Each structure stands twice: as C-alpha cells, then as structure tokens.
Amino acid sequence: MSFLENISTELQNLIYIFASILFITGIKMLGKEDTAVKGNFLSALAMFIAVIVTFLGPEITVNPYIILAGIVVGALIGSLIALKVKMTSIPEMVALFNGFGGLATFFIAWSEFNSNADNTFQYVLIMITTYIGGVTFSGSIVAYGKLSEKLRIQKGSFITKLFTTVFYASLIYLLYAIFLTKTLSLPFDFYILLLALTLIGGIGFVLPIGGGDMPVVISLLNSFSGIAAAFAGLLLTNNVLIVAGSLVGASGLILTVIMAKAMNRSIGNILFVGYALSSTKSSSEETGEVKPINVSDAYLILENASSVLIIPGYGMAVAQAQHVVRELGELLEANGTEVKYGIHPVAGRMPGHMNVLLAEANVPYDVLVEPDDVNPMMDTVDVAVVIGANDVVNPSATEEPGSPIYGMPIIEVHNARTVFVLKRSMSSGFAGVQNPLFFKENTRMLFGDAKDSIGGLVSEFKE
Amino acid sequence: MSFLENISTELQNLIYIFASILFITGIKMLGKEDTAVKGNFLSALAMFIAVIVTFLGPEITVNPYIILAGIVVGALIGSLIALKVKMTSIPEMVALFNGFGGLATFFIAWSEFNSNADNTFQYVLIMITTYIGGVTFSGSIVAYGKLSEKLRIQKGSFITKLFTTVFYASLIYLLYAIFLTKTLSLPFDFYILLLALTLIGGIGFVLPIGGGDMPVVISLLNSFSGIAAAFAGLLLTNNVLIVAGSLVGASGLILTVIMAKAMNRSIGNILFVGYALSSTKSSSEETGEVKPINVSDAYLILENASSVLIIPGYGMAVAQAQHVVRELGELLEANGTEVKYGIHPVAGRMPGHMNVLLAEANVPYDVLVEPDDVNPMMDTVDVAVVIGANDVVNPSATEEPGSPIYGMPIIEVHNARTVFVLKRSMSSGFAGVQNPLFFKENTRMLFGDAKDSIGGLVSEFKE
Amino acid sequence: MIISALKSNNSGDQRSPIHKDTVKNLLDLGIEICFEESIGKGININDKTFEELGLKKYKREDCLKNSDLIITNQALHISELALMKKDSTVLGMVNPFSNKDFIIECSKKSVNLVSMEFIPRITRAQKMDVLSSQANLAGYVAVIEAAKHLSTALPMMMTAAGTLKPAKVFVIGVGVAGLQAIATAKRLGARVEAFDTRDVVEEQVKSLGAKFVKIDLGKTGETDQGYAKELTDEQINKQKELQAKVCQQSDIVITTAQLFGRPAPLLIDNRTIDKMKPGSVIFDMAVETGGNVEGSKVDQIIDRNGIKIIGISNLASQVSDHASLALSNNYNNWITDFFDKESQTINFDFQDEIINNSVLVYAGEIKNERFK
Amino acid sequence: MIISALKSNNSGDQRSPIHKDTVKNLLDLGIEICFEESIGKGININDKTFEELGLKKYKREDCLKNSDLIITNQALHISELALMKKDSTVLGMVNPFSNKDFIIECSKKSVNLVSMEFIPRITRAQKMDVLSSQANLAGYVAVIEAAKHLSTALPMMMTAAGTLKPAKVFVIGVGVAGLQAIATAKRLGARVEAFDTRDVVEEQVKSLGAKFVKIDLGKTGETDQGYAKELTDEQINKQKELQAKVCQQSDIVITTAQLFGRPAPLLIDNRTIDKMKPGSVIFDMAVETGGNVEGSKVDQIIDRNGIKIIGISNLASQVSDHASLALSNNYNNWITDFFDKESQTINFDFQDEIINNSVLVYAGEIKNERFK
Amino acid sequence: MEEYILLGFVLILSIYLGLELISKVPSTLHTPLMSGANAISGVALVGALVLGSEGQLQNILAFLAVTFASINVFGGYLVTNRMLKMFKKK
Amino acid sequence: MEEYILLGFVLILSIYLGLELISKVPSTLHTPLMSGANAISGVALVGALVLGSEGQLQNILAFLAVTFASINVFGGYLVTNRMLKMFKKK
Numbered sequence A, B: 001m002s003f004l005e006n007i008s009t010e011l012q013n014l015i016y017i018f019a020s021i022l023f024i025t026g027i028k029m030l031g032k033e034d035t036a037v038k039g040n041f042l043s044a045l046a047m048f049i050a051v052i053v054t055f056l057g058p059e060i061t062v063n064p065y066i067i068l069a070g071i072v073v074g075a076l077i078g079s080l081i082a083l084k085v086k087m088t089s090i091p092e093m094v095a096l097f098n099g100f101g102g103l104a105t106f107f108i109a110w111s112e113f114n115s116n117a118d119n120t121f122q123y124v125l126i127m128i129t130t131y132i133g134g135v136t137f138s139g140s141i142v143a144y145g146k147l148s149e150k151l152r153i154q155k156g157s158f159i160t161k162l163f164t165t166v167f168y169a170s171l172i173y174l175l176y177a178i179f180l181t182k183t184l185s186l187p188f189d190f191y192i193l194l195l196a197l198t199l200i201g202g203i204g205f206v207l208p209i210g211g212g213d214m215p216v217v218i219s220l221l222n223s224f225s226g227i228a229a230a231f232a233g234l235l236l237t238n239n240v241l242i243v244a245g246s247l248v249g250a251s252g253l254i255l256t257v258i259m260a261k262a263m264n265r266s267i268g269n270i271l272f273v274g275y276a277l278s279s280t281k282s283s284s285e286e287t288g289e290v291k292p293i294n295v296s297d298a299y300l301i302l303e304n305a306s307s308v309l310i311i312p313g314y315g316m317a318v319a320q321a322q323h324v325v326r327e328l329g330e331l332l333e334a335n336g337t338e339v340k341y342g343i344h345p346v347a348g349r350m351p352g353h354m355n356v357l358l359a360e361a362n363v364p365y366d367v368l369v370e371p372d373d374v375n376p377m378m379d380t381v382d383v384a385v386v387i388g389a390n391d392v393v394n395p396s397a398t399e400e401p402g403s404p405i406y407g408m409p410i411i412e413v414h415n416a417r418t419v420f421v422l423k424r425s426m427s428s429g430f431a432g433v434q435n436p437l438f439f440k441e442n443t444r445m446l447f448g449d450a451k452d453s454i455g456g457l458v459s460e461f462k463e
Numbered sequence C, D: 001m002i003i004s005a006l007k008s009n010n011s012g013d014q015r016s017p018i019h020k021d022t023v024k025n026l027l028d029l030g031i032e033i034c035f036e037e038s039i040g041k042g043i044n045i046n047d048k049t050f051e052e053l054g055l056k057k058y059k060r061e062d063c064l065k066n067s068d069l070i071i072t073n074q075a076l077h078i079s080e081l082a083l084m085k086k087d088s089t090v091l092g093m094v095n096p097f098s099n100k101d102f103i104i105e106c107s108k109k110s111v112n113l114v115s116m117e118f119i120p121r122i123t124r125a126q127k128m129d130v131l132s133s134q135a136n137l138a139g140y141v142a143v144i145e146a147a148k149h150l151s152t153a154l155p156m157m158m159t160a161a162g163t164l165k166p167a168k169v170f171v172i173g174v175g176v177a178g179l180q181a182i183a184t185a186k187r188l189g190a191r192v193e194a195f196d197t198r199d200v201v202e203e204q205v206k207s208l209g210a211k212f213v214k215i216d217l218g219k220t221g222e223t224d225q226g227y228a229k230e231l232t233d234e235q236i237n238k239q240k241e242l243q244a245k246v247c248q249q250s251d252i253v254i255t256t257a258q259l260f261g262r263p264a265p266l267l268i269d270n271r272t273i274d275k276m277k278p279g280s281v282i283f284d285m286a287v288e289t290g291g292n293v294e295g296s297k298v299d300q301i302i303d304r305n306g307i308k309i310i311g312i313s314n315l316a317s318q319v320s321d322h323a324s325l326a327l328s329n330n331y332n333n334w335i336t337d338f339f340d341k342e343s344q345t346i347n348f349d350f351q352d353e354i355i356n357n358s359v360l361v362y363a364g365e366i367k368n369e370r371f372k
Numbered sequence E, F: 001m002e003e004y005i006l007l008g009f010v011l012i013l014s015i016y017l018g019l020e021l022i023s024k025v026p027s028t029l030h031t032p033l034m035s036g037a038n039a040i041s042g043v044a045l046v047g048a049l050v051l052g053s054e055g056q057l058q059n060i061l062a063f064l065a066v067t068f069a070s071i072n073v074f075g076g077y078l079v080t081n082r083m084l085k086m087f088k089k090k
C-alpha cells in the first residue's frame, strides 16, 4: 500500500546516492569551524530527502497515517526539547536523543524478527542490531541521568555491580542467541529474553563509568547507534541507511578516541576501570576524585572568565612554556578578561626564576602580583590557572601541621572559583608531598606538557 | 572456457572486497613517510590477489595461454625498464608506465565496443573510456618525450599549435560520438576515427605545456588513467576495478592540486597558459605584477618546503613578532623543514637589532646566518620568508647603479625558489626606494602586520 | 624587647642588617629598634630616614649594652661580647666556620648566638635562608663584573662592521648562585653552558634555557639539605680534565662550587688556565672558602698570561641595597616566627627544627654538634 | 702599497686599528701591512700572532717613514707628520673638531687625511661608519657600567626574601648608542623608558619593547644625515622640566644626546639631579663633547648627594676586542672600496660621495668646507 | 547474495570514509560534531518507514520506531544548530 | 540496473575516499605516491583478463591490453619500490 504515486526503485536508489553524498559532505563540513553550520544543514537536507524518497517509494507497507503520526509526534517532542533546553544541559540532551535513535533501531530489529527472520545471515543481523540498539538506548538514558544529575548511584555501589553483571550476562546471552537458538528449541521465547537483557545490560554498561567520562561514553554510544543503523540498513537492504549509519559509526569511534585522548584517558581505562577498581576504590575516595579536563572544555571556561590568575611554577620553566603563556595572557586580555600572574617567592628552583622567564617572554612587570596581594581577593578570581606549579599552591602548607612544607605561605588558589592545574601526571613537586588541591571540588586537572596544553588553549582562542 | 577450476562469483567478489581494502590501506600508507614502502607492498599484494582471483574466476573467455603470454611479456618488459632505468629518469618512466596503463584501458574499451555495445549506458561508457585511455596514452608518451628530452618541440611552435587544435577537435568529436552516432548512421566507421583522433589529441593536450610543469601533468594523466580504469570497471561490472580506479582517479587529482600549489601554479595556469599566452608574454615582464597570497596558501607552500630561510627586518621589530617567528621556525622544523635565519648586518635600526629580538625569543644562535654564507646557496632555498625587511633584500642594491642603496650587499632572496614578503603595504623602507623584489615572478606578498600574518601561519600549522 | 642593628665591622661590606622598607614588620610587633649611627650609608639611607620611621640612633657601644637582640651581617669582635647583657642574643651572618673562637666566647659570656647560615633547607625556612638570598645576588653580580672585565660584548651582534660573536659563558656549580649567573648571562645574550655534579641540576639548567655539559663522574650525590657531597680524588681529576675542554672555548668561566663547611674543591688548575684564550675571564665565586681556581685571590684580579682571574669577596654587597633588603627580610622572618608576643621575648624552642639548627649557643651552652 | 697600523697615543685607548680576524682581506689585495710593536696589547693579540699572519713589525717611527697609508684610532702628534712621506695618507678616527691644527698641518705637509668620522650616512657607507660601530658598543658598555655602580640589581626578582623591584632606566637621546643601551637594559630586565627629540625614534624605541616618553616640544627635526637639529632655548627648558619628572623615578639615567660637530646640549641640571633618589646613577655618554649632565667630568665618577654621575671617555675601548674588530672592518671596507688593484694605490675620486665627505685633506689642500 | 556483497562493499567503504573524515577536528567542535553525528544516526527513521505491517505488534513497533527516530532526527539537528550558533557569536 | 546503481555507489564512495586519503602528503612523497598510484591504475589488467574473445581482433586486443597493463603493473610497483628505498636512506 502506498500513500502517493510510487517512484521507481531505481530513481529511489539514485536519490539515495545523492543523499549519501550530502551526508558525507555534511559530516566533513561539520568538522571545520567555519563550515560547521552549513554542514549540519546539508546533513539535515540529506535526511529530509532520504525520508521523503523512502516515503514515496514502493516499500511502504505500514499505514502512512501511522507513519505521519509518528513523525509529527516525534518532531514535536524533539523540537520542543531541543529548543527549550538550557544551553548548559546540551550534553545530556544529546545523550537522550541518541538513546531514542538506538531505541528506534531496536524496534526495527524487533519488527524484522517478527516478519522475516528466515535466512541465517539476516537472523544474525537481527540479533546484533537488537542488541546494539537496546544497549545504546538504555546506556544513553543512564548517561543522561548521570549528566543531568537525576541519577545518583555511586560507581562502587551494589546496584552498579548488579547491573554490570547483567551486562556481561547479556553479552553471553547474545552470543548464545546468535549461535545456538537456531538449532536448539527452547521452552521459552528466547528473543523476548534477549530484548529484556539487552535493555538492562545497557544500564550496566554505563553505570560504573564516572560522570566526568560521560562525554566520551556518549560519543561511543553515538557510534553504536550509527552501527546499529548500518546493520538495520543491511537488514532492509537500504543504501542510505548503510552509508549514513556506518559513517556515524566510524566517525563516532574516531571522535571517541580523540575525546578520550584530549582527556588523557584511554578508552579501555574509561570503560572498565570503574568496574574493576570499584572494590579498591573506597580508600582513595577519601582524598576525593581527580577530575581531568580537556583543552576544549578548559577553553570554554576560560573564554567566559572575567578574571584569570596564572600561577607559574617550575613546570613552566621545564616545559619552557613562558612564551605561550604570555600569548595566552594576551589573548585572554584581548577577550576582555583581567589577567594577573601570581608569582610565589619560591616558585621554580632559584630566586626570581619565574621573573627571568616571564621577562624573557615580555610579560610586563605590573601584572605580576605577590601572594600577599592576591590571596585576599582570591575569591573574585574566576579561574586560577596553575602551570606546572605544585608545592607553592599546596594547601597542606597551611592546613596540615605535619607536612614538610607546613608553614610556607602559599598562593591560595583553592579559594578561586575554578582551578586548572596543568601538569603531566599526578606526581609530586620538589618537596615530594601529595597535593590535596588536585582533589578539590573546584579543581580540574589538565594533563600534559604545559607547553602543549597552553599551546592548545592558544590555538583554540585563535580559531 | 576456464583455465583451472572455477571459483564462485560470490567468493570472487568477497575477495575483491578484501583486495579493495588492501588498495585503500596501501594508498593511505603511501602518503606517509614511514609506512610508504609497506603501503606499496600492500597495494602490490592487492593487485596480485585481484589478478589471481580474476584469473581463476568464471569470466575468462580468452585463451589463458594468450593471457599468460601477455602477462609474461609485460612483466619482463616492465621489470626490465623499472630495474635498469637510472634513478634520475624515474619521472619519465612513471609517465611511460602510465601511458601503457592508459593504452590497456583503451584496448579494453575497444574490445568492449566490438563485443557488446548494446545498451546506451554501456555505449557512453565505452566512448568515454576509449577517449580517456587514448589521451592518457599519447599524452603520457609526449610527457615522457619531454622529460627525457627526446622530444624538443617548442611550446610556441607551429606543430604544437597544430596538435593542440586536433586536441580540441577530438574533444568535440567525442561529444559527437556520445550523443549522435547512436541515432545517425555514418558513411564511415566513426569509432576508428575516434580512436585515431584520441591518440593524436592526447599529443596536443600535453605538447603546449612547459617541461617544468610535466610532473603536474603526469600526475593529472595518472588520475585520468585511474578514471579510465574505473569506467572500465563499470563497463565490466567489476568492483575492484571501480574501487582501485576511482581511488587513483581521485587521489591523483588531489595530488595534482597539491603539486601545482607546491609549485605555486594553478592547474588552469599550467594547462592553458602555455597555449594562450605564448604571444603576449614579453611586455609585462618589465615592472611585473604584485602577486598577493593569503595565509592558508602560504601555509600549504611552507608545509611542503624542505628548506626555509627567514629574513627578519625592522618590520618584525615594529610588529614585535619575534616570538611568533620563533614559534613558526620551530613548527617548520618539527615538520622536517630545514630552517635558517638570514640576518643582514643593517637590518633594523641599530647594530645587532635582530640579534636582540631573536635572542629574546630564544632563537638559538647557530641558525643565524650572514648574507655571505647564505647567498651562494640561495637557489636551494625553497621558500624565503621576508618578515618586515625591505632595503636589505632590495635587488636594486646590486643591480641598479643609480639607486641610493647601490653598493650595499643584500640577502639575495630573489634567487630562492619562492619568496614571501610580509609587510603591511607597498610602502618603502628606511632608504625610501621602491623594491623590484616585490614584482618578481617568484615573489608573493603576504600583506598585513607581521605578527598577525605569522600568527596565522602558526595556527594553520597547529591545526 | 630591644633590637639593635649594627654596622658591619668589615669596611668592604656595604650591606645593612635593616632596610627602610622592612622595619615596619618588627615595629608592628611592638619591638623597639635601635641602630648604630650611619648604618645605612652603604645603601644610601641616612639616619634621619630611619629615625623618621621610629627607630633610635645610638653609638655602637650603647647598642651593644642595651639590647636584647643584636642583628649584624658580620661576627662581632670578641671583645665586644663583654659589653653585652647576659642572655642577650646575637643574630646574623656570623660565618661560624671561620669564627670558632667567637662561638666559644659566646658560650662563655652566656650570649645566645643565632647563625643564619645554619638555617635548615626546609621549605618553611626558605624565607630565612640568607645563604640563598645572598648567593642569588652574588650570581647576578658575578656576571656583571665578568662582563665588565671582558674585552668583548656578551651578546651576538651582526652589524655592518662585522659580526660580533656572542661570548661563551661556562658556569661550574649550579646552586643558587650558579643558577642566577646562568640566568643573567643568558639575559645578556651569551651562550651559556653549565655543569654540576648533582644530577637533578640538568633539568634546572635547561629550565633556564641553557645547556648542561654532561660529564659522567660515576656516583655523585647530595646531602639531605641539598648540598653536594664531596667527590673522590679520582672523580675530581676526571672532572677537571673534561671541564678543561669546555673552558678552552669559553670567554667567561664562573665557578661556584662549594661544600658546606669544608674548603671548596679546586676545579680549575693552571694546566687548564693555560689552555684558555687570552682575554678570557675566570670568576671564582668560591674564593672566600678556598677557591675553585688555582691562584685566585680574595679581592684581587690576577692576570695570568692575559687571562683574568677574578676573586671578589662579599659579592652581594655590590648590590648592597637589594642585599640589605633581602637580609633584613630574612632576619625579620626569623624573629617574627619565634617572637612571643605575650612575653615579648624570643621563644627558644629546641623542638623546632629551625631553632635547633640555627641556634649555635644558648644559655651558655654550645648547641651545635660541629662546634662542641 | 704599504699600510701601517699605529698604536693609540692615548694610553686610555685599548683599541687597535687592526685585528687578527680582519687583516686577511687587505693582504689578499696584495697590500703590505706593517704594525707598530705591541699594537695588540689592549686586545690580547701579541706581535707574534700578527707576524704569523704575514704582517711586519716596526717601531712607530719606521712605520711613519715607510708607509703609503697610516691607519690609526687617534690623531697623530703634529710633529709626527714631518716623518711621513709626501702624499702619503692618514686614515682613521682623528677627531677633527678638536684637532683643527692637525688638519692644517696635514695640508701643509701634503699628507692626505681621511677622517672616518665624516663618512656620510648613506646606505652604502654603513659598513665604514665608525661612529655607529663605536657608539653601538658604547651603549652596551654604558649599561654594564651603570649596572655595576647601582646598588640594586636591574631585573625584578620575587624571592622568598622579598620582592626586589626592577630598576628603572631612562635613556635620553636614542641614536645608535641609545638604542643599544635600551636593548641591553631591557635584556637585563630593567623597566626602560626613552626620549628623543626626533619623532621617528618613537617607533624604534617600541621596536625594542621599551616605552617612549612623550614630551611635546613643538617642531623638532633632523638633518639629511639623520643627526638631530639643535633645539631652541625655550624647547630645551621645556624638555628639562618634563624630563625631570621621569628622572626622579629612575634608578639609572643614560644620556646620549649629541649634536654633530657642536657641543652636546645640557639636559640634566642640578635642580633635576637633586630631585633624584640617592643611590641612583646618571651615565653621561656625551661627556666628551661637553656633557648632557651638569657637573659630569670626563673619566670621573662624581657623587652628588649619593647620586653617582659617571662620565667615561672612549667607552667602546672597554670592549676593546669587539671595538677593534669593528673599527678595523670599517677601515678595511673604506680601503677595499677605493683601492685600485692595477695601480696599487687609493683612487681619490672626488665624484664619489664617500671620498668627498671623508677626505679632509688631499694633495695639500683642505677639501672640507668646515675646516677651510 | 550478490546484492549483499555490494552492500557490504558500500558499508566498508563508508566506514573507511568515516574514519578518514574525522581525523582532525578542533576540540571545540567535538561536542557539536558528536551531536551532528547523532542526528544523522536518526537515519534509522528511513528504516522505520519500511517496516512490515502484518499484525498489531508490527504496527505498534513501526509507530514507535518512527516516533523515536523522529525525536532523534528533529531534536538532534536543532540542538546541533543551536550549539553551533552559540560558537559563532564570539 | 539495480546493480549499476550499487556500483555507482561504490564508485562515488571510492572517489570520496580517494579525495580524503591524500589530503596532507609531505612533498618528498609526491613522486613516489604518484608512481604508486600509477601502478594501481594498472588494475586495468583485471579488466583485460575478462575481455571477450570472439574473433581475431578481440584476441589481439586482449593480448595487447594484458601486455600493456602488465608493463604498467610490474614496472610501476618496482619503480615505486626503488624510489621509496632511495628515500629511506637519508
């Protein structure tokens, strides 16, 4: 049954090719600052074309009104959410939408299972599509919950462990479903069980991962939903689904890797460490959690700061980052931010070490301030950027009488609204003591060589 | 008729997919210094697999012994040429091989014309494949002749013009063959005429192009032969032909563009200027034309340069660009480019002015060279980047006895392959005299404040 | 409590133990400060200025007699101790290793003695570390002096009258003074190389953009206070030999190698000096503790075949103003940390690491093992 | 042709008119070079070195007697001219404005005189410009000397012993010497300000990263040679007054204002000096041509209420090696440009702008209008 | 089967292309790109359109698939657009 | 026709991929890359193998096509390899 006059399959396929090209071009353009908006538009156009052509094609069997109704409902809900949502909660929205996309594929696979699971190849496809779609859905929903802080389940809690176990069970069951159910007959509806396990397993997949890693996970889930769509395309022998789906699958994967790198994490680390370490975590929990940040997020925060305090230390000297640091300072000022440099008397390894380097880089003297002058107004500082300094910003010098550095006046960056600490690892400074600053609520660690990190920020500003 | 036991079409196609992946991977690896050898090997492996699978496949109709004979003869000739040829004449060998590849497609198309030119689509494909194959062949042979200096026909000579005219005629005839011969019947064998015109036209395509531009032309012809192979693939509905051919076609095209840019030419310029301008060239030479360039083009050229000379002057001091200049130098070096700074004794406004600034920016002393040391090897410099210097690179100091600066030794950047001059306007320097350097053929003006321009280049490198 | 600041009894020492920019801290604690007349002469601060700040001017004798605490940049004459009140305190740079008599006399006269040289190298005591604060300035002065005596300019200049090559500066021993010397020479545009026996120094040298000369001497080390350990004879010889090559190509060699409480190692002997270019300058910063350079003499410029060997005592005194500022801050920080506001006295708490290290004599008893 | 290089007859001048790194150029032209014994003493080059390069050692007298061309860094004694061959040439820095007798005597004795001070400021002659090459080094030396005499360090240092403030340096007159002084002070980490009457200088000061002090004096200007025009009395007064404010806040003031061939303008008078901080240093680089500072004396350090006023003559001679290298290059460039290889003589072509300017006496005739 | 092979070809080429396209992306674009890619993955809508319709369950599944895919598509594109516009401003 | 469309798909995706793959190549590799690509274009050999064989002309054409394509393939790979080896040295 067809709604309007049919167009031929050939024509449909030709137009699919065209839409695919648009998708490719769109996603390529999305990757560049100045063409991104246009790229998004092109990809939306491609989607529009693909949908229209399909709708006019000969394969439609469902009542077109049902379809239209679905589209209208979906469009309304989607648009409303997209336009109403606060800018700050965009990441969780993406997670939500992504979950719905996964859910759609889940239903597609289900439907296909019901209608034509005859040949082995298709059967396998259906199992996989179901699984990926389902995991994407429930995983995304959990990610949404975590990001919007509606879901407050501890990483190490019992519930988490339970769900994680179901996740592994669901994986095993999937394998079983693929290889065995065709030959063995079962006393119950194995597929319904797969559906259920999948949905629950997805929860277990994301639950043990920390909130800070959610962006990476969302990107991964996004890649999954692309792969699911591609498999659905194979199932339905639909070109445009295959192309668009696998494009998203692949580019999402790359993006995931890039994002993880920017956060100085490996994907394996993100996905599995939470689970594996959940038992041993409790002790380190006390000192708090280290929250890494990547360059682009740091940039976004700096970009919106109205006062920034830069605290250079020995690490800046080692990285010979003084020139880029000055450049960053200048760019911030050009951006309307007030920039000061907090120079601790013993930063570096010789008296006046920072002065030598900053003078070399032409940082004017009048933006250099001493701890005594800056500490009282620290709470007006939006972002304190600690560049390779450690001991001189270590709060235990004031708080922990036992510490070897106790008694040294420090630059009290922990009182700033946000603190970025740029260093290469969690290792300690000259005095060899751990720094509680790194675990504070308002601290973000930007790992990497200081020159590279600052260089990254500078490029961001210049783009 | 099949030589050995047939393998199924399905299996053949699956293996074709595998070969295609190998081709793709191979060509990607060829584009990177450290994987290039392996890439070449992978692509050779892909070729081997594809040929074997085809040979064992069901579609072979020609007597296998003929095929084997052809392969053996070809392998012998090809290997002999490849191994015997002197390293210096490799470019012309590539031209020759490429021509033979084109010739092969030409024969394929011809053969297909004889056997099954029934449906319009195939018919059109055959015409185009014939044409591209033929032009590739004869064009490559001409390129070979020019490069090996066996062919000494002047760009502007009558013969050249004659052949060029035939080339345009052959293009028109191709269109005619595509659109009209199917419906009109002709008194003569139109296809034989196409074959002939194609071969002669190819000569006319390449003949008017200067010997220096041959590498770009060969790259273009290489792209053509790829396209021809891809069309042949469509003709024979052969996947691997399509994939490999269009890969080569597309990457060859990009490579052509990159090479043309690296030579600071546009493709249009290379292909058509020889023909068009052969008459009017003489007069504009005198004062010349100012050729501005933008940051991104300058970047592309710098990115591909293997030796860069930076010549700072008073403008760099005024712009206080020393820090970004150093950064650019470092990025270039990281990119494998050799970077030197040519310091003229009176650059700036005080003795040692450039030294003060470059030392401040931490440019090591050993990359600073004096004019006497750099002038003799100026022709090995790919790009001379003149940053706010003017008088000290003014050729009239050596060439124009009347000039107020006559007699001053200069840094002879005009002898470098390409010169970038970074300044804000066309205004003159300290001595107040016009600078003929700005109008030279190999000079590009990058207008703007030196700090901004260099900053722009630095960002490009960082992206 | 009454604190008196005394002038240096060494005429070459221009520094003052108090500075107009720093006295306020002590006055705020309720301490009365007296000073020996014309104490600020070397730093261009006249007595009136100090008086206007609320300090009292006295003769040296009167200062000694009336004070609870004496601050000084040099050890006092032994005879002067007799004038002092019992259980009063002398605080300052008293050069304990060459003034053992003085220490004994203090214990006899029951005058407490705080040697600021013995401030331990712990983080919290950095603000009192006089050795660092003076060595730092000394490193700067050494380069300015060496530059003055060199017959070429330090930076490179490519000019119409030819290219003037940059001077090569080689710094041996990269403690506080060495680092500042590196920084200053780098600033002036010299090519700087440096060497030290302690491995950690390599990174520090690079952090100033200079080059570290690698000389493998086998196992070397540092004490828990960050001072270098003494080398074996074999190691010293190897070092000398390999250093000679670098010296040969250098225009300025600055040596700063010291060993806390022991004579400085001899690192540059005449064999090396004779290989150097005429016109070069060797600056021996360790000259006061025996010298790193053969033939170097305190406060003399020796010319050996056109090579100038400079030894200047009390380098920091050349920038007397900054040196005094730093010193007075160091002293103030010590006093402030151990001043008991209630009782208006110093709280000699030998549990405290700083007190335990820096107080050599207390209540008639020599506290430091080394001087017992 | 025989060229002889003479020692300076002024004992304070350590520079040599020849340098081991530069003689090769002349030798390659086939010129014979003689030198007065121990000519290289001030730059640590001994006679043997020169002899090994192919030069001949003579007594001063013999040099004078046998040479076609004499190169020297100072005017000769008038009596010495009598020894010279007729039509031989004296080339060098002869300080013509204070040696008018010498010029007249040259014309009488028919000795040609080339004053390198009169090299015109055209592009092609930059390589012979002795005033620039020496002023450049003088600018560097002035800062090193001033730094040495200042009682604080120039750079800022934020240390555990307090923050040492950077010195403020004020450079008045930004010609070649002033620019190099700015560059050197900036290198050392001082805060640098500068002033000059010529407008173009503002951009140049900024091109070194220093601050230009704006003082509006109405119309000022420069000659076609790039020298500053003399100011009116009114302008000078205005300048003094506004400058005083900057001086007051400065630790080092370096004055370089000169007017070619006329006494230097007095820019800092006692009223200004008395407002300055004790301990400050004023370096008068124009002291030899009359001085920019009231009370400055050649080769003396005047202490006026704790402010040191330093006047040192022949500053470049302090870095004698580089100064000699530059000078000898300047001389060589002149000789090479006008040496006729065929006839092995100097080609005195008065069509040429450089010859026309720099040759004061030729063939017994005074050529320069100023000295006729 | 022949068709499946060609489709597999298309799949593999697309994956390759996806990997190549996103090799160098400025980090500011990570989130918008992710969001844009997410919108594209809503192409499942096309699949949802052609589902079978025998039986009530099938119809319900089709409706749900279409609805959720539509949310993904519309929401995704709009959010991406908003995000990109925000970047534009500076 | 369906097959042609899929083949066209493959063609277009491959072209896109080709364009993306070679976006940043160091200039030293321009010639080897060109030569390597040239060798790949000898894939026409695969086409030559499956040509028709009715008549003498066809057989001759097939033989010629195979021969020339083989020259391209063998010569191309070998030359590329030599060239790359040369680069390796430095």
Ligand SMILES: NC(=O)c1ccc[n+]([C@@H]2O[C@H](COP(=O)([O-])OP(=O)(O)OC[C@H]3O[C@@H](n4cnc5c(N)ncnc54)[C@H](OP(=O)(O)O)[C@@H]3O)[C@@H](O)[C@H]2O)c1
Pocket: A312, A313, A314, A315, A316, A318, A319, A345, A346, A347, A348, A349, A350, A351, A352, A353, A387, A388, A389, A390, A391, A392, A393, A422, A423, A424, A425, A426, A427, A428, A429, A430, A431, A448, A449, A450, A451, C123, C126
């Ligand atoms: N100023 C003086 O006169 C003087 C003299 C002697 C001792 N000290 C002592 O030195 C210390 C100075 O404190 P500080 O905060 O300046 O330094 P710090 O406490 O030594 O810490 C330096 C930090 O920089 C990081 N770092 C090193 N290289 C880096 C690179 N390339 N990029 C980014 N980060 C890098 C290190 O962490 P990662 O390894 O994780 O990157 C390290 O934690 C004080 O303890 C002081 O007492 C000072």
Ligand SMILES: NC(=O)c1ccc[n+]([C@@H]2O[C@H](COP(=O)([O-])OP(=O)(O)OC[C@H]3O[C@@H](n4cnc5c(N)ncnc54)[C@H](OP(=O)(O)O)[C@@H]3O)[C@@H](O)[C@H]2O)c1
Pocket: B312, B313, B314, B315, B316, B318, B319, B345, B346, B347, B348, B349, B350, B351, B352, B353, B387, B388, B389, B390, B391, B392, B393, B422, B423, B424, B425, B426, B427, B428, B429, B430, B431, B448, B449, B450, B451, D123, D126
């Ligand atoms: N070194 C010495 O001792 C000394 C002393 C006195 C005189 N001189 C003379 O100074 C000259 C030095 O030659 P030079 O080549 O260094 O300089 P120059 O010939 O004076 O040329 C400087 C160029 O820099 C450009 N410029 C100025 N500001 C700029 C900015 N912010 N960004 C980009 N470009 C900028 C100017 O062109 P736009 O305005 O178009 O940007 C100008 O053409 C010689 O003639 C020399 O004789 C030298």
Ligand SMILES: NC(=O)c1ccc[n+]([C@@H]2O[C@H](COP(=O)([O-])OP(=O)(O)OC[C@H]3O[C@@H](n4cnc5c(N)ncnc54)[C@H](O)[C@@H]3O)[C@@H](O)[C@H]2O)c1
Pocket: A349, C120, C121, C122, C123, C125, C126, C129, C131, C132, C135, C172, C173, C174, C175, C176, C177, C178, C195, C196, C197, C198, C225, C226, C227, C228, C231, C239, C256, C257, C258, C259, C260, C265, C267
């Ligand atoms: N509280 C603190 O954390 C603190 C305070 C001040 C100094 N320090 C550290 O203490 C260390 C020593 O500083 P210092 O300036 O007092 O040292 P110093 O004056 O005792 O010696 C100067 C340098 O000479 C070196 N030296 C010794 N023998 C040598 C030899 N044979 N050859 C070459 N070099 C030799 C030493 O290693 C030292 O670096 C430095 O690393 C400094 O950073 C730490």
Ligand SMILES: NC(=O)c1ccc[n+]([C@@H]2O[C@H](COP(=O)([O-])OP(=O)(O)OC[C@H]3O[C@@H](n4cnc5c(N)ncnc54)[C@H](O)[C@@H]3O)[C@@H](O)[C@H]2O)c1
Pocket: B349, D120, D121, D122, D123, D125, D126, D129, D131, D132, D135, D172, D173, D174, D175, D176, D177, D178, D195, D196, D197, D198, D225, D226, D227, D228, D231, D239, D256, D257, D258, D259, D260, D265, D267
């Ligand atoms: N061939 C050439 O192109 C060339 C060669 C050398 C110098 N120059 C130029 O010539 C100019 C003069 O150089 P110089 O070093 O010989 O100058 P100088 O030694 O004659 O004077 C030093 C400076 O003092 C300044 N001055 C004079 N009166 C002053 C006053 N009342 N207040 C403040 N400043 C005053 C002058 O303007 C000058 O800048 C410079 O701009 C230099 O760049 C050009």
